[in-house]
Amino acid sequence: MSDDTFEPKIVGFMCNWCSYRAADLAGTARIAHAPNIRIIRVMCSGRVDPTFVLKALSLGADGVMIAGCHPGECHYIEQNYKAMRRFHMLRHTLRAMGVEDARVQLVWASAAEGQQLAEAIDRLVADVKALGPLGWSRNWAENGARLQALEDIINEHNEAMEVPR
Amino acid sequence: MAERVGVYVCHCGSNIAGKVDVEEVAKWAGEHIDGVVVARDYKFMCSDLGQKIVEDDIKKEGLTRVVVAACSPHLHEKTFRRACANGGLNPYLLEMTNIREHCSWVHKDPAQATIKAKALVSAAAERVKYQEPLEPMFVDVNPTTLVVGGGIAGLQATLELADAGYPVVLVERLPSIGGHMAQFDKTFPTLDCSACILTPKMSEVGQHENVRLVTYAELEEVSGSVGNFKVKIRQKARKVDYDLCTGCGVCIEKCPRKVIDNEFEAGMGTRKAIYMPFPQAVPRVPVLDTESCIWFERQRCGACQKLCPTDAIKFDQEDEIIELNVGNIILATGWKPFDCTKMPQYGYGRLANVYTSMEFERLCNAAGPTNGKIVLRDGQTVPRSVAIVHCVGSRDLNHNAYCSSVCCMASLKMAHLVMEKTGAEVHSFYIDMRTNQKDYEEFYQRLLQEGVKFVRGKVSEVTDAARAPHEAGKTIVQCEDTLTGRQQRYPVDMVILMGALEPQADAREMGLKCGISCSMAGFYTERHPKLDPVATMTDGIFVAGACQGPKDIPASVVQGAAAAARVQGMITKGKVMIEPVVAKIDEEHCSGCRICNNMCPYNAIEFDATRGVSHVITALCKGCGTCVSACPANVISGAHFSNRQIFAEIKGALWDALGAEETPVSAEMSAP
Numbered sequence: 001m002s003d004d005t006f007e008p009k010i011v012g013f014m015c016n017w018c019s020y021r022a023a024d025l026a027g028t029a030r031i032a033h034a035p036n037i038r039i040i041r042v043m044c045s046g047r048v049d050p051t052f053v054l055k056a057l058s059l060g061a062d063g064v065m066i067a068g069c070h071p072g073e074c075h076y077i078e079q080n081y082k083a084m085r086r087f088h089m090l091r092h093t094l095r096a097m098g099v100e101d102a103r104v105q106l107v108w109a110s111a112a113e114g115q116q117l118a119e120a121i122d123r124l125v126a127d128v129k130a131l132g133p134l135g136w137s138r139n140w141a142e143n144g145a146r147l148q149a150l151e152d153i154i155n156e157h158n159e160a161m162e163v164p165r
Numbered sequence: 166m167a168e169r170v171g172v173y174v175c176h177c178g179s180n181i182a183g184k185v186d187v188e189e190v191a192k193w194a195g196e197h198i199d200g201v202v203v204a205r206d207y208k209f210m211c212s213d214l215g216q217k218i219v220e221d222d223i224k225k226e227g228l229t230r231v232v233v234a235a236c237s238p239h240l241h242e243k244t245f246r247r248a249c250a251n252g253g254l255n256p257y258l259l260e261m262t263n264i265r266e267h268c269s270w271v272h273k274d275p276a277q278a279t280i281k282a283k284a285l286v287s288a289a290a291e292r293v294k295y296q297e298p299l300e301p302m303f304v305d306v307n308p309t310t311l312v313v314g315g316g317i318a319g320l321q322a323t324l325e326l327a328d329a330g331y332p333v334v335l336v337e338r339l340p341s342i343g344g345h346m347a348q349f350d351k352t353f354p355t356l357d358c359s360a361c362i363l364t365p366k367m368s369e370v371g372q373h374e375n376v377r378l379v380t381y382a383e384l385e386e387v388s389g390s391v392g393n394f395k396v397k398i399r400q401k402a403r404k405v406d407y408d409l410c411t412g413c414g415v416c417i418e419k420c421p422r423k424v425i426d427n428e429f430e431a432g433m434g435t436r437k438a439i440y441m442p443f444p445q446a447v448p449r450v451p452v453l454d455t456e457s458c459i460w461f462e463r464q465r466c467g468a469c470q471k472l473c474p475t476d477a478i479k480f481d482q483e484d485e486i487i488e489l490n491v492g493n494i495i496l497a498t499g500w501k502p503f504d505c506t507k508m509p510q511y512g513y514g515r516l517a518n519v520y521t522s523m524e525f526e527r528l529c530n531a532a533g534p535t536n537g538k539i540v541l542r543d544g545q546t547v548p549r550s551v552a553i554v555h556c557v558g559s560r561d562l563n564h565n566a567y568c569s570s571v572c573c574m575a576s577l578k579m580a581h582l583v584m585e586k587t588g589a590e591v592h593s594f595y596i597d598m599r600t601n602q603k604d605y606e607e608f609y610q611r612l613l614q615e616g617v618k619f620v621r622g623k624v625s626e627v628t629d630a631a632r633a634p635h636e637a638g639k640t641i642v643q644c645e646d647t648l649t650g651r652q653q654r655y656p657v658d659m660v661i662l663m664g665a666l667e668p669q670a671d672a673r674e675m676g677l678k679c680g681i682s683c684s685m686a687g688f689y690t691e692r693h694p695k696l697d698p699v700a701t702m703t704d705g706i707f708v709a710g711a712c713q714g715p716k717d718i719p720a721s722v723v724q725g726a727a728a729a730a731r732v733q734g735m736i737t738k739g740k741v742m743i744e745p746v747v748a749k750i751d752e753e754h755c756s757g758c759r760i761c762n763n764m765c766p767y768n769a770i771e772f773d774a775t776r777g778v779s780h781v782i783t784a785l786c787k788g789c790g791t792c793v794s795a796c797p798a799n800v801i802s803g804a805h806f807s808n809r810q811i812f813a814e815i816k817g818a819l820w821d822a823l824g825a826e827e828t829p830v831s832a833e834m835s836a837p
Binding site for chain 1: 237238266267271272274277284285677682684766767787788791803806811814815818821
């Protein structure tokens with residue numbers, strides 16, 4: 001499915017203290033990397049709710065990067081470990097849905113690792129380029145019934161759980 | 166009410182505009198993003214005029230949200246928050262997006278950079294609509310400051326603060342304050358005696374009414390945050406009662422066990438098992454080294470205890486934990502010398518007359534083991550020729566890529582001292598001479614006049630294998646003289662290796678305790694390399710001296726004073742602002758599952774058993790948001806990083822992706 005003109009869209013969730021600053025450092029050091037990534041700042045990789053990743057994929061992202069401080073160096077003591085646990089559960093779910101592992105990657109980058117982060121971004125973009133577009137969002141655009149079914153499921157689920165809207 | 170969003174795209178001179186078509190981005194934002202009523206581009210948004218535009222638009226156009234697309238929020242978020250506040254808008258209704266560091270500076274293709282800039286602006290504009298006004302919180306600043314490290318940087322910081330009337334706790338790992346400077350003989354470029362300028366400062370710190378000196382102790386744990394840190398300090402057992410000891414020195418005199426002093430004397434001299442590292446030590450309270458003490462070896466001797474006139478020797482003394490509350494912390498933990506045995510080609514540890522620079526300092530020091538006589542390891546031969554090797558472990562990709570910055574000047578000083586004291590011929594092997602501070606170049610010129618032979622080249626080998634009769638019994642330095650392009654051999658009597666300045670072995674560990682990060686080399690990272698060199702990313706933690714990067718005495722003093730000034734600013738202000746980025750639980754809808762309770766590393770979530778719900782203790786919450794993403798019922802909201810805001814941001818970031826524009830799955834769908 002891949003072709004030369006395919007430019008994947010990648011959403012990056014980066015923690016405020018290490019990886020977002022690593023991206024800043026890549027900037028001040030002018031370390032060129034692929035323009036496909038769009039970075040969203042969160043305070044901690046532990047803030048990354050798996051639904052953020054699913055949301056990004058469903059809205060048209062072809063890949064997602066979650067980046068945090070190195071294990072043991074979290075600004076919030078240990079929350080990146082929680083990100084890691086969630087990441088593995090999410091990966092399990094994504095596998096079941098047929099999403100390739102390489103599309104969603106967890107990366108550690110300290111504030112000093114602009115070079116490493118830039119390389120990781122390039123790697124992720126290359127991996128996703130090789131896999132081709134994910135095209136989840138096309139599902140909704142092309143098949144209205146599918147969308148309706150999805151919304152029904154969510155509504156039923158919400159009613160069952162009595163989750164406030 | 167529909168929000169009225171203003172979008173401002175900065176050119177940053179040509180930094181952004183050189184790559185991103187900023188006019189196009191602004192125009193596009195005005196036309197395509199819902200709710201955007203004003204979209205402008207401007208040369209320098211952070212300038213007074215740029216800020217004025219934002220302020221005026223808020224007033225005239227009735228903006229309710231502001232997006233600034235410029236540099237990193239870590240640089241200018243505060244600037245634009247202030248501009249919003251001046252315009253009468255809650256500062257938290259601003260969103261900054263980073264189209265410089267994350268876009269124009271790192272992407273080559275202008276077209277792609279422009280598309281990405283649009284995506285980032287769109288993400289910020291979508292997100293900002295859901296942002297909520299927040300009120301910052303203020304906490305009182307404890308006026309006590311903790312200074313870690315009693316080298317010259319730490320001493321300077323301590324004195325500045327104490328003289329200003331604020332209490333300081335100075336923690337030093339070794340038995341005495343003074344640091345590396347106490348080991349040196351002379352200081353460059355003035356050649357004044359190191360001890361003569363240092364020891365008055367040391368005794369001033371030791372006697373200062375505002376200073377609590379805790380030596381032979383280590384910082385064990387730091388908790389809390391700016392203004393109110395709680396620290397635990399491990400006071401290692403001296404085996405000497407600090408209060409009873411008068412410092413008379415009888416115990417040291419009578420101790421029969423002599424050992425090599427690898428710390429202060431760098432292995433060149435000896436000390437007793439109970440010792441003060443050097444005569445001018447502050448405090449004048451000895452430390453008993455249990456590893457070499459005969460009493461701890463086989464319960465014999467006890468001479469020190471028997472002869473102590475005040476019964477201050479306590480063999481049963483244990484480590485003690487001191488708990489303190491402080492408002493700010495200055496880390497001045499210094500450096501450690503490079504281990505020259507890592508470069509076996511230079512023969513250190515194998516060839517007798519190869520010295521490290523630290524060993525030479527002690528050799529040369531009038532208070533050192535040879536009383537300042539420069540002699541070879543045999544203890545009597547005066548060297549007739551000396552080689553000084555620069556950049557040992559610095560500017561070397563096998564070890565440290567950085568320049569250690571002080572060695573050129575230190576080597577000039579040593580060359581001068583060698584010539585002055587012995588009349589020996591000195592060869593100095595350098596890659597580049599770096600003498601870039603006040604009066605340094607003049608000192609270099611002086612040494613050229615004095616007749617030091619400078620050889621430009623990196624030494625390849627130091628050996629004792631003679632190839633010619635005149636090399637017999639000498640230590641031979643092999644080097645390519647890159648100015649003549651010839652390999653040369655220099656037979657000498659003594660070789661001094663100018664080892665690199667390295668970060669302390671536990672610098673990273675200490676950084677983690679305080680929540681600050683290290684550079685790749687292991688030196689602490691400052692908040693901004695040019696504009697904020699002593700603050701760190703963690704509020705209330707400052708760095709000074711060589712722990713932030715190799716530096717000489719004047720530069721360390723400058724940083725010590727600068728850090729003290731920053732701390733004084735905090736204390737004088739009395740209160741610090743804390744970002745209101747905290748979690749909040751909607752207690753009405755909390756099911757009491759308690760999943761969040763274990764998520765919090767600060768124990769900020771408390772379970773109310775009577776009502777069966779959890780709630781956040783705001784004062785303890787640091788705003789990481791892990792509980793927000795863990796709540797199965799979606800009833801914890803993270804201020805400024807709510808699900809709704811992030812979902813909108815994701816949607817905006819993917820404006821050009823298939824399906825995102827006519828997004829049937831609305832951004833609000835799964836947001837509470």
